[in-house]
Amino acid sequence: MIPVIALVGRPNVGKSTLFNRLTKSRDALVAEFSGLTRDRQYGKGAMGDFDYFVVDTGGLSGDVDGIDKPMADQALTAIGEADLVLFIVDAKGGRTAADEEIARVLRGDERNVLLVANKIDGQDPDYVLGEFASLGLGAPCLVSASQGSGVKYMVDEEIRENLYDIIATQVEDLSAPPEDQGIKIAVVGRPNVGKSTLVNRLLGEERVVVFDQAGTTRDSIYIPYERRGRKYTLIDTAGIRRRGKVTEKVEKFSIIKTLAAIDDANVVVLMVDAIDGIVDQDLHLLGHVLDAGRALVVAINKWDSTDLEQKNIVKRELERRLIFIDFAQTHFISALKGNGVGKLYESINKAYESATRKLQTHTLNDILAKALQEHQPPTVNGRRIKLRYVHVGGNNPPIIVIHGNQTEAVPDSYKRYLQNKFVAALKLEGTPIRIEFKTSDNPFKDRKNILSASQIKSKRRLVEHVRNSKKTDRRKGKHKQ
Numbered sequence: 212m213i214p215v216i217a218l219v220g221r222p223n224v225g226k227s228t229l230f231n232r233l234t235k236s237r238d239a240l241v242a243e244f245s246g247l248t249r250d251r252q253y254g255k256g257a258m259g260d261f262d263y264f265v266v267d268t269g270g271l272s273g274d275v276d277g278i279d280k281p282m283a284d285q286a287l288t289a290i291g292e293a294d295l296v297l298f299i300v301d302a303k304g305g306r307t308a309a310d311e312e313i314a315r316v317l318r319g320d321e322r323n324v325l326l327v328a329n330k331i332d333g334q335d336p337d338y339v340l341g342e343f344a345s346l347g348l349g350a351p352c353l354v355s356a357s358q359g360s361g362v363k364y365m366v367d368e369e370i371r372e373n374l375y376d377i378i379a380t381q382v383e384d385l386s387a388p389p390e391d392q393g394i395k396i397a398v399v400g401r402p403n404v405g406k407s408t409l410v411n412r413l414l415g416e417e418r419v420v421v422f423d424q425a426g427t428t429r430d431s432i433y434i435p436y437e438r439r440g441r442k443y444t445l446i447d448t449a450g451i452r453r454r455g456k457v458t459e460k461v462e463k464f465s466i467i468k469t470l471a472a473i474d475d476a477n478v479v480v481l482m483v484d485a486i487d488g489i490v491d492q493d494l495h496l497l498g499h500v501l502d503a504g505r506a507l508v509v510a511i512n513k514w515d516s517t518d519l520e521q522k523n524i525v526k527r528e529l530e531r532r533l534i535f536i537d538f539a540q541t542h543f544i545s546a547l548k549g550n551g552v553g554k555l556y557e558s559i560n561k562a563y564e565s566a567t568r569k570l571q572t573h574t575l576n577d578i579l580a581k582a583l584q585e586h587q588p589p590t591v592n593g594r595r596i597k598l599r600y601v602h603v604g605g606n607n608p609p610i611i612v613i614h615g616n617q618t619e620a621v622p623d624s625y626k627r628y629l630q631n632k633f634v635a636a637l638k639l640e641g642t643p644i645r646i647e648f649k650t651s652d653n654p655f656k657d658r659k660n661i662l663s664a665s666q667i668k669s670k671r672r673l674v675e676h677v678r679n680s681k682k683t684d685r686r687k688g689k690h691k692q
Contacts, residue, residue, distance in 0.1 A: 213262045213471055214377040216370065217289040219317075220299035221309050222270025225329040229299065229356035230267040233258055233366070253470060259366040261378045264470065266292065271313055295323045295373050298348065302328040302339045306346070314346040323373055326351040327365065332358055392435060393442025394563045397472040399500075400482030401492050405512040409482060409546035410434070410445055413555070438556065446472040473499055477566065477607060478506040478559050478641070485517045485543070489528045497536065504608035506562035506642040507539040508555060514543040515550060538634065540641055562641025566607045570637065575601045575611060582632040591620040609637075609644045618648035 216233075218226045234254035252267040266289045290296055298317060300310050317324045328339050328351035336353055343351050352369050354361035371378060396413075398406050414436055434445040473479055479500050483493055500507055511525060529541060540558040544551035579601045588596035597616045604610030611633060630646055633639075662670065 213264055214294040214374045215264045215266060215292050216256070216295045216297060217266045217268065217293035218297050218299060219268050219271060219286055219290065219313065221301070221307065221313070224270075224299045224301045224304075225356045226267055226270070226299050227252075229297070229327070229329065229354070229362070230254065230265055232356050232359060232362050233265050255470065255474070256366075258363060259371065261371065261374075263370075263374070271309070290317075290322060293322065294377055295325060295370065297325050297327050297370075299327050299329050300343055300346075300351065301330055302334045302342075302353070303330045306342050310343075310346065314348055318347055324348050325365075325369055325373055328353050329356050331355050332360060392433070392444040393437075394559065395444045395446055395475060395477045396480060396559060397446040397469075397476035397478075397505075398480045398482065399469050399473060399496055400512075401484065401490070401496075404482045404484045405546040406482055409480070409510065409512065409544075409552065412546050412549055412552050413445060441560075446476055469496070470499060473503050473505060476505055478508060478562050480508050480510055480555065480559070482510050482512050482546075485511050485513045485521065485525055488521075488525055489532050494532070497533075501536070501643065504643055504645060506566040506608070507536060508558045508562055508641060509533070509536070509539050509541040510546075510555060511541065511543045512546050515545040515548060536643075538639070538641065538643055558641055565637075565639040566609065566642035568606065568609070568637075568639075570603045570606075570609060570611075572602050574637075575603065575633070578633055578636045579613065579629075581636075582629055586625075586628060588621060588625055591617055596621060604645075604647055608642050609639065610647060611644060612647045612649060614649050616650060618650045621648055 218230055220226055230252060233256050235257035236254060254265050254267075256263040256265050268286045268289045271286055296317060298313065300306070326343060326346060326348040328343060331339060331353040332355045339353060340350055352361065352365045354365055356362065398410055398413075400406050414434065415438075436443055436445070481493070481497060481500065483489055511529075514522070517525070540562070542551050542555055542558065544555070546552060579598060583598060588598060590596070594617065596618070598613050598618070599615045601611055601613045604612040613629070626646060630644060633644060633646070
């Protein structure tokens with residue numbers, strides 16, 4: 212289980228800055244999905260040695276009834292998803308009535324809360340501790356999100372302590388022998404795109420309840436099954452549970468579940484509604500799939516319900532907006548009627564095999580040599596970039612590490628050239644590849660050249676010869692004048 216941390220507080224207290232600090236990014240996924248508030252941001256934590264998700268919320272202000280209504284829904288939903296709430300206050304601005312109202316709501320919710328005093332740089336710690344003691348949430352953790360001061364300590368000590376039980380289960384899961392779950396398939400997409408229908412169709416019948424391995428409302432449902440002697444596990448992000456177990460606000464479509472499912476999957480099936488076409492929400496999801504490096508299959512659903520004009524529009528949109536995922540197979544299906552669903556398995560199997568294939572180092576070096584022979588890297592500052600050798604860096608996705616000189620200067624166009632060469636030569640289908648460059652260290656960089664006695668004499672003779680030649684040239688010049 213991956214814990215969820217929600218950031219709440221008044222406007223301009225530094226929630227977004229802390230969010231970017233914890234996720235080490237500035238372009239977190241914006242949740243603009245139906246049923247969820249639009250200004251929540253989700254990201255995966257990048258600080259610390261344990262896994263967690265971070266949820267950023269809009270600024271809250273207190274009134275006599277608690278938290279004002281326009282922001283209450285998204286904040287309360289985030290709090291409801293969270294295993295830990297970071298209540299951010301402004302150390303420079305001091306305690307306000309809005310802080311007290313938000314604190315009252317958090318105390319009444321009996322939620323695990325960590326008080327965080329931000330903008331601590333230049334402030335008296337004792338004063339800050341005393342200022343916010345009346346909130347009744349314990350001593351605040353003192354940080355400066357903009358400068359990074361105290362953030363690492365907060366993650367390693369305070370947050371870890373508050374999430375100890377959940378983190379302990381992560382360690383147990385890692386130490387336990389992995390179960391053979393076969394190919395793990397995550398079906399993702401916008402609400403009402405047909406994910407539930409496709410999952411049941413892939414299973415062969417509506418038997419989700421039989422395989423329902425219940426977790427918390429924030430966990431994905433893992434559905435193991437076999438097809439033609441091969442094992443698969445469907446990771447459900449559509450909230451396929453018995454109606455009595457469905458939580459109205461979160462379970463219909465949980466971004467947290469989707470992010471976790473994508474990270475854990477071997478192959479992601481991205482569903483797109485043919486009636487609505489490709490929208491920004493599809494691209495947001497696709498962006499996270501690419502960031503995770505997962506094998507990908509695109510399923511355009513409800514194809515049977517679209518007229519010829521709409522079909523042509525969708526095909527043009529695929530060529531225009533999804534040209535950067537030309538490695539992925541696209542299928543036009545009807546999950547309801549089953550049209551084209553069977554062909555998904557062929558693409559899923561190929562994508563999985565490509566993503567997990569064990570690549571041979573000598574094969575990769577042969578491909579690199581041929582690519583260099585056909586097209587040499589460009590020159591930089593009068594020196595040609597030299598790519599010397601290559602080895603495997605990992606799989607799912609395949610990672611290819613190329614060593615050489617001046618690799619930091621390799622242009623994007625040449626990177627794409629090499630990427631296309633490797634994909635074509637290895638016949639990879641359905642998976643992206645990542646190429647990493649490393650500059651080889653100069654073995655003589657810190658080594659002092661020690662000359663022998665004869666070399667020293669030769670050097671002296673050469674220096675003397677050069678000096679005499681210069682004197683002779685000067686005398687000749689004066690003579691000519």
